[in-house]
Every structure is written in structure tokens, then in C-alpha cells.
Amino acid sequence: MTLFWTPSRERVISLPSRMMAAIAAGGVAVLTLPPFSILPLVPVAYATLLVLLRHLPVAKAALVGWAFGLGQFGFGLSWIAESFYVDAERFGAMAIPAVAGLSAGLAMFPAVAAALFAGVARRRAIGGVTACLVFATCWTAAEWLRGHVLTGFPWNLAGYALVDYAALRQPAAWVGSFGLSFLVILVGTLPAQALLAEVRPRWSISLLGVGIVVATWSAGVARLQLEPSSPPGLDLRIVQGNVPQQEKWAPENREATLTRYLDLSTLPGPVDILLWPETAFPGFLDEDVEARSRIAAALPDGSLLLTGVPDRVSTEEGTRYFNTVQTFDQTGVILTGYAKHRLVPFGEYVPFKGWLPIERMTEGLGDFTAGPGPRTLAFPGVPLVAVAICYEIIFPGHVVDGLFRPDWIFNATNDAWFGTSIGPEQHLASARMRAVEEGLPVVRAANTGISAIIDANGDLVARLGTGETGVIDAALPFTYPPTLYARFGDRTLLALIFVTWAVGLAAGLGGTHRHNKKTRTEAKSCW
Structure with a gap:
């Protein structure tokens, strides 16, 4: 006996109605993510999408998936509009069209996941747990593509629904964020199949979902009990200057900005490493002898400053500009630096510049040039550090140099573009x-x-919220030995996908065998 939701009733729901429901479900999916993190809404969002895709041909399924993505990205990325109003006179009119266009483009990835699922489902007539396994795999594959196609944009992955739940996020150490997305989608869609199943399978499907949650939580708890390495005893000071983006690059404000950072940096307290954010100094610091002298004089004995600054280099082809983090000591000389290698399209450079008559949004004399890639910086008496500037931190498996593992990661960023929105x-x-x-x-x-200090379990040791001026003084937290994901990257995800397809196909064949056996038994009874 099935519940009220029958195939005959499903088929009378029009495509526009399905798409409107999918847009709403996509919006609900955003509420599962930080800063909301309403975990019970996971099945509401993704089980709804799975039900809406039932019995649809591939083309219509793609439209429903695209509608889900439109709701997901339209709401989840709405904060991007704020960046256009930083210079409203030049860019304000582009805010809504830009967010709408970006959302429509990114929605193609859920569309691909939905179309792939519909194609497999119609070809193999899958159902039950197998349908959930296949859908979760298709979704995860589409998310992985979103993180890698063109420049990649792995923002708001489904797995981030677990960020605020300490034990549940720990399996990312083994399967990464894309692997967590697989688990979230699998568990999130099982209620749909339980709702649609007969009584006996309904209980087994429900127990499977509970079992996955318990296993994930147990594995996470076990990792939280691991003995970490001893903290290195390094005293950090993070300076959050809180300079409005509208004022930051005005030449008349440069002195006030530098003074603010120096005043905060010289507050009483032990400091080994001083950390300033992305483009904290609004100019070319390596060319400003006076500014470097003032910074050097403010540094405590034996301490270092890591600060975000723009840089430029003259070449035969012309001047090249870089978004960098540079390191200074008490001599005022640059010890070493790191150049950002993943640049923000239209923010730091204009793709297809010869074809698109569009200005980039950041101040400067020319487009930025990408650096060579992840790099580990070494200083005497300081644990090795990897640097990720701004949104480079959003790329799983692409932050750390795999050949020269660091002891910590410094993420210098400037989220002033997005105000007090959900973006930061x-x-x-x-x-x-x-x-x-x-x-x-x-x-x-x-x-x-x-600004924040985050330990190796993903816990917030300290933080300064948006719009606050101040410093964070804290010791550098502990580290773990290289995780499975750190060693193998997304190969762990690939293994997970292959295993899932094997299990899904096996379950599908088993279901077909049981159905055929039941049919033969009923046929014999008729004789």
C-alpha cells in the first residue's frame, strides 16, 4: 500500500508548477547553510527536489533542476549585489542583472545533476535507496564540476550544512567537502523514498538514514578524541582595521589607514606574528620607504608582519600587477611574499577582455596577474605557513602545497565589499x-x-565580527598529521563515487530480481 502521493497524481502536476516548487526548495537549501545552519531543512529541500524529478524526461528534469539552482544561488549569492553599491555611480545599475545572470549560469550545474539522474532513472527504472544513491552521486559530481569548470566556484556546497556541527563535519578529513555533500544529499533524499515506499521498505529506508547519521557522528566523535600535536607556543595578533571599502583607496585617507593599523598593532601584549588583512596598506608598500620604516619601528623585537598589499613588477611587456601577502621584519625589508593565483573574475581581472566592454570593480591601474600557485613560506623560528588570499580559501584541496606541507594556513581577506550580509x-x-x-x-x-582563529577541528577559537575594529590575540592552535584527504585529495571522492555506483547498480539489479521472482510466483498462483 502506497501513500497519497501516487505516480498518477504526480504526472498531472504541470512543469511550471514543478519549477516554482523547485525554486522554493532551492531557497530552503540556503537555510541549511551558515549562517542559518537549520539542519532539519535538508530533507525538506532535497527530498522535495527528488520528488519533483520523479517520472520526468531528461529535458524537463533539467529545467526543474535549473529552477532549484536559480532559487539556491539567487538567495545564497544575493550578497554579491552589495559589492556593486560600493561604487554605486559606476556599477549600481549592474547589481541585480549581475546576480541574476550569475545565478542562472550556476544553476546549470543542478540542471546537469537532475538531467543525469533522470536519464539513469528512466533507463534502469530505479527506485528506493538506489534512486537516492544515484541522485546523491549525480549531485556530488555536478558540485565537483562547479568547483573546477572554468575558474571554478565551489561556494555553498551542500556539505556545508554540517559546518556548525562539530562531530558531523569531521569526516571531511577523509572524504573532503564534496564527500560530505554526498552524505548530506543521500540522507536528505531518503525521507522522500521512505514516504513513497510501501510499509516494510519504508522502515528499512528510515533505518538506513538513521544509521548513516549515527555512523557519521560516531566517526566525527572519534576524530575529536584524537591526540593532536602540542601547540608551537606562537603568539599571534590579528588586526582588523575596519576601513570602509568606499574610503580605503582614497589617497587622502592613506595616512589615517596606516595610523589606525599601527595603533592597533602596538597595543600591549605579546606578539610573535602580526597579521594584517588583504590589501591592508592601500598602496605599493615596497615602494614606500617611510611607511616601511614606521612599520618596522612598531614591530616588537623578533616579530614579523604578514600583510596583504598590492605589488607591481615592470617587464618588457609592461607593468604586471599582483595581489600579494608580503612579510616584513624590523629591518623593513621584504623577507618573502606570496602572489594570489586564483583571481576573482571581473573583480581582479576581466576575462575575454578584448570582447567584453566591462570594467573591473577593484581599484588599480590594470588587471592583476595570477601567481604560480600554492606556496609554503618558511621563516626562522616560525612554523611553516601556507597563504590563501580572499576566496582562494574556498577551493577544497587547492590551498596547501602538497610537496611542502605547512603547519598552519594564513587567510588574508577583504570582505568589506559585502558589508554585514551573509556573504562573510x-x-x-x-x-x-x-x-x-x-x-x-x-x-x-x-x-x-x-577575522578568526580556527583550530584543526574547524572550531572557532576566537573571532571578530563584521563592522568591528580591534585585534585578536591568541596562540597558534594545534595541528594534526596529514589527513587522508590531505594526502589523496579528491581521489577519495572518486573512490566514494565508484563504490556508490557499484552499490546502487547492485541494489537495482537485486530489486529487479525480486520483482521478477514475485511476478513469476503470482503468475504460477493464477494457474
Whole structure:
């Protein structure tokens, strides 16, 4: 006996109605993510989508998946509009069209997941747990593609629904954030199949969902009990200057900005490493002797400053500009630096510049040039550090140099573009997941917030919220040995997908065999 939701009733629901429901479900999916993190809404969002896709041909399924993505990204990325109003006169009119266009483009990935699922489902006539396994695999594959196609944009992955739940996020150390997405989607869609199943299978499906949750939680608890390495005893000071983006690059404000950072940096307290955010100094610091002298004089004995600054280099082809983190000691000389290698399209450079008559949104004399890639910086008496500038921290498996493992990650960023929206909270969630995946603490310096110190379990040791001016003084947290994900990256996800397909196909064949056996038995009874 099935419940009220029968195939005959499903088929009378029009495609526009399905798409409207999918848009709403996509919006609900955002509420499962930070800063909301309403975990019970996971099945509401994804089980609804799975039900809406039932019995649809591939093309219509793609439209429903696209509608889900439109709701998901339209709501989840609405904060991007704020960046256009920083210079409203030049860019304000582009805010809504830009967010709408980006959301419509990114929605193609849920569309691909839905179409792939519909194609497999119609070809093999799958149902029950097998349908959930296949759907979770298709969704995870589409998320992985979103993180890698063109420049990639793995923002608001489904697995981030677990960020605020300490034990549940720990399996990212083994399977990464994409693996967590697989688990979230699998568990989130099982209620749909339980609702649609007959009484006996309904209980087994429900127990499977509970079992996955318990196993995930238990594995996470076990990892939280691991003995970490002893903290290195390094005293950090993060400076959050809280300089409004509208004022930051005005030449008449440069002196006030530098004075603010120096005043905060010289507050009483022990400091080994001083950390300023992305482009904290609004100019070319390596060319400003006076500014470097003032910084050097403010540094405590034996301490270092890591600060975000723009840089430029003259070449035969012209001047090249870089978004960098540079390191200074008390001599005022640059010890070493790191150049950002993942640049923000239209923010730091204009793709297809010869074809698109569009200005980039950040101040400067020219487009930025990408650096060579992840790099580990070494200083005498200081634990090795990897640097990720701004949104580089959102890329799973692409933050740390795999050949030269660091002891911690410094994330210098400037979220002043996005005010007090949900954007900085979502950005912080990505940083917390990188800490779990790599087994390394992440230290985050943001111009207007959210600055934070994150331990290797993804816990927030300290934070300064958006719009606050101040410092964070804390010791560098512990580290773990290289995690499974740190060693093998997304190969662990690939293994998970292959295993899932094997299990799903086996379950599907088993179901077909039982159905055929039942049919033969009923046929014999008729004789």
C-alpha cells in the first residue's frame, strides 16, 4: 500500500508548477547553510527536489533542476549585489542583472545533476535507496564540476550544512567537502523514498538514514578524541582595521589607514606574528620607504608582519600587477611574499577582455596577474605557513602545497565589499572546512570582519565580527598529521563515487530480481 502521493497524481502536476516548487526548495537549501545552519531543512529541500524529478524526461528534469539552482544561488549569492553599491555611480545599475545572470549560469550545474539522474532513472527504472544513491552521486559530481569548470566556484556546497556541527563535519578529513555533500544529499533524499515506499521498505529506508547519521557522528566523535600535536607556543595578533571599502583607496585617507593599523598593532601584549588583512596598506608598500620604516619601528623585537598589499613588477611587456601577502621584519625589508593565483573574475581581472566592454570593480591601474600557485613560506623560528588570499580559501584541496606541507594556513581577506550580509559568514564556513580537510589551523585576517582563529577541528577559537575594529590575540592552535584527504585529495571522492555506483547498480539489479521472482510466483498462483 502506497501513500497519497501516487505516480498518477504526480504526472498531472504541470512543469511550471514543478519549477516554482523547485525554486522554493532551492531557497530552503540556503537555510541549511551558515549562517542559518537549520539542519532539519535538508530533507525538506532535497527530498522535495527528488520528488519533483520523479517520472520526468531528461529535458524537463533539467529545467526543474535549473529552477532549484536559480532559487539556491539567487538567495545564497544575493550578497554579491552589495559589492556593486560600493561604487554605486559606476556599477549600481549592474547589481541585480549581475546576480541574476550569475545565478542562472550556476544553476546549470543542478540542471546537469537532475538531467543525469533522470536519464539513469528512466533507463534502469530505479527506485528506493538506489534512486537516492544515484541522485546523491549525480549531485556530488555536478558540485565537483562547479568547483573546477572554468575558474571554478565551489561556494555553498551542500556539505556545508554540517559546518556548525562539530562531530558531523569531521569526516571531511577523509572524504573532503564534496564527500560530505554526498552524505548530506543521500540522507536528505531518503525521507522522500521512505514516504513513497510501501510499509516494510519504508522502515528499512528510515533505518538506513538513521544509521548513516549515527555512523557519521560516531566517526566525527572519534576524530575529536584524537591526540593532536602540542601547540608551537606562537603568539599571534590579528588586526582588523575596519576601513570602509568606499574610503580605503582614497589617497587622502592613506595616512589615517596606516595610523589606525599601527595603533592597533602596538597595543600591549605579546606578539610573535602580526597579521594584517588583504590589501591592508592601500598602496605599493615596497615602494614606500617611510611607511616601511614606521612599520618596522612598531614591530616588537623578533616579530614579523604578514600583510596583504598590492605589488607591481615592470617587464618588457609592461607593468604586471599582483595581489600579494608580503612579510616584513624590523629591518623593513621584504623577507618573502606570496602572489594570489586564483583571481576573482571581473573583480581582479576581466576575462575575454578584448570582447567584453566591462570594467573591473577593484581599484588599480590594470588587471592583476595570477601567481604560480600554492606556496609554503618558511621563516626562522616560525612554523611553516601556507597563504590563501580572499576566496582562494574556498577551493577544497587547492590551498596547501602538497610537496611542502605547512603547519598552519594564513587567510588574508577583504570582505568589506559585502558589508554585514551573509556573504562573510559563508566565506568563514569555507575556511573552517579547509581546516578540517587539511588537519591544520586557519588564521583569518579580514579588513571589516570576520577575522578568526580556527583550530584543526574547524572550531572557532576566537573571532571578530563584521563592522568591528580591534585585534585578536591568541596562540597558534594545534595541528594534526596529514589527513587522508590531505594526502589523496579528491581521489577519495572518486573512490566514494565508484563504490556508490557499484552499490546502487547492485541494489537495482537485486530489486529487479525480486520483482521478477514475485511476478513469476503470482503468475504460477493464477494457474
